[in-house]
Amino acid sequence: MNHEVMRKWTVWYVYAAISAHLAVGMLLPLIAGMALFDGYHQAIETAFWGPAIPAQARAQQVWWISLFGPTVQAAAVWMAGLAWMGDRQRNAFAWGALIAGMVLWAPQDMLISLQAQCWAHVWIDTFAVVTMLPPLIYLFIVDRRKASA
Numbered sequence: 126m127n128h129e130v131m132r133k134w135t136v137w138y139v140y141a142a143i144s145a146h147l148a149v150g151m152l153l154p155l156i157a158g159m160a161l162f163d164g165y166h167q168a169i170e171t172a173f174w175g176p177a178i179p180a181q182a183r184a185q186q187v188w189w190i191s192l193f194g195p196t197v198q199a200a201a202v203w204m205a206g207l208a209w210m211g212d213r214q215r216n217a218f219a220w221g222a223l224i225a226g227m228v229l230w231a232p233q234d235m236l237i238s239l240q241a242q243c244w245a246h247v248w249i250d251t252f253a254v255v256t257m258l259p260p261l262i263y264l265f266i267v268d269r270r271k272a273s274a
Contacts, residue, residue, distance in 0.1 A: 132267050135260045136212045139223075142257050143208060146201035153194030158187040165245060172242050217269035224261045227254060 156162070166186055170178045204223060211219030231254045238246035 128267060132264065135263055136208070138260055139208050139257070139264070140205070142260075143201050143204045146197055146204065150194045150197030150199075150201055153197065154191040157190040157194075168245070169241075169243060211264060211268065215268045215271050217265050217272055220261050220265035220268060224258065224265060227258055227261070 166183055169186060170182045174182055204226075207219045207223050210216050211223070231250050235247050235250050238244075238250065
């Protein structure tokens with residue numbers, strides 16, 4: 126497969142990952158309190174409260190997760206803007222900015238999650254890094270080479 130075709134597919138993959146972030150952000154406020162997530166909520170509540178979980182803990186947790194949804198949506202919009210700029214202008218800086226954001230976010234988020242013993246977040250973060258960082262690095266390298274040629 127030539128570099129142009131590979132680049133095109135990689136860009137579409139990045140757009141799909143960003144679209145997934147947007148969709149998850151939109152869904153979080155709607156699904157945060159669903160019974161499907163009872164086990165998740167229970168694990169978080171136990172990590173913070175031990176066996177004496179106050180009645181308000183679940184409501185507060187659902188509120189925080191619901192509030193996080195619009196944050197994820199906004200991040201997806203910013204990511205989409207950088208990806209669009211990287212795609213249209215073959216701008217290595219845009220891909221580099223997305224890489225920098227992930228490199229800043231992931232270790233901190235994982236450390237905070239590990240301190241709270243919230244392994245679900247660590248696995249989600251690991252999945253995000255493993256699925257997004259390699260394509261972004263590839264696009265950065267390809268577009269940087271193109272710019273210096």
